[in-house]
Amino acid sequence: MIRKLLFLAAAACCLLPFMDAGLALLLGFAVALAGPHPYPTQHKVWSHYLLQVSVVGLGFGLNVHSAIQAGRSGLLLTVASISIALAFGLWFGARLHLGRKATYLISAGTAICGGSAIAAIAPLVGAKESDMSISMGTVFLLNAVALFLFPWIGHLLHLSDTQFGLWAAIAIHDTSSVIGAASRYSPQSVEIATTVKLARALWIIPVSLVTLIVMRSTSGAQQQRLRIPWFIFIFIGVVIVNTFVPFARVLAPVCLSLAKHGLVLTLFLIGSSLSPKVIRSTGGRPLLLGISVWMLIAVGSLSAILW
Incomplete structure (x- = not known):
């Protein structure tokens, strides 16, 4: 009971005005180090749906014209980074003698959108729980590093808001960490990062389709259903409403504020899942694969943006 109350108190602190994504992640990580999670199964569901609702709420800070420009x-x-990351990840994973399924999950998670891609593709390849744990652990650790490292590099290189938003959307895995890093950089970069990142996340659909076709001969693969990120289409609808419906602009500041608080709370929940067990289960070779693919995307996309 005491552990649950402390967890809820820490979560409530994330709603305070001075809290940002980075502090929330660190607070969650501190909670994870303190002992077993008081809500071992519920927090994954909470973070999943809270992130989706928060992303939809961020649509109230965008209009159709800026969203189209950012997506274009x-x-x-996006296309180049996903293709190169998947190809290199599969090649390098084979050289590291990792399991084929873990290699594919880490490569897909790094190339597209982290945990969401892993969760969508894992059933299609018949991945075991251990494969998912290793893949999720690798991606979450790299996301935590990116949340602090990317804004620092951005300021060091004097990237513009547009440049940083684009770079974060391409090179950071999970949507929560993309928006979290962008929010630590500037409000303007959040708009770019959110739009480009969600466009990137839609690539879960074609990659899952290709995976399903390739794995059709695998036992049980034909019974699996594709997990389509429907919340992205709701986000698009909110952006359209925010642009063309005058009344929506009255509600926009409140919805946007709630969405930002929701995102901070999401980062806390994700940080609370980074327990020592998750870190230990990641292992050296999966982490090396994840870092290698990540560095390839980060350096390559930054070079292209600056060029």
């Missing part, structure tokens, strides 16, 4: 500017980089 990141399209080529």
Whole structure:
């Protein structure tokens, strides 16, 4: 009971005005180090749906014209980064003698959108719980590093808001960490990062389709259903409403504020899942694969943006 109350108190602290994504992640990590999670199964569901609701709420800070411009500017980089990351990840994972399924999950998670891609693709390849744990652990650790490292590099290189938003959307895995890093950089970069990142996340659909076709001969693969990220389409609808419906603009500041608080709370929940057990289960070779693919995307996309 005491552990649950402390967890809820820490979560409530994330709603305070001075809290940002980075502090929330660190607070969650501190809770994870303090002992077993008081809500071992519920917190995954909470973070999953809270992130989706928060992302939809961020749509009240965008209009159709800026969203189209942002999506167009990141399209080529998105396609190139996903293709290169998947190809390199599969090749390097084989050289590291990792399991084929774990290699594919880490590569897909790094290339597209972290935990969401892993959760969508794992059933299609018949991945075991151990494969998912290793893949999720690798991606979550790298996301935590990116949340602090990317804004620092961005300021060091004097990236513009547009440049940083585009870079974060292409090179960071999970949507929560993308928006979290962008929010630590500037409000303007959040708009770019959110739009480009969600466009990137839609690539779960074609990658899952290809995976399903390739794995059709595998036992049980034909019975699996694709997990389509429907919340992205709701986000698009909110952006359209926010642009063309005058009344929506009255509600926009409140919805946007709630969405930002929701995102901070999401980062706390994700941090609370980074227990010592998760860190230990990641292992050296999966982490090396994740870092290698991540560095390839990060350096390559930054070079392309600056060029």
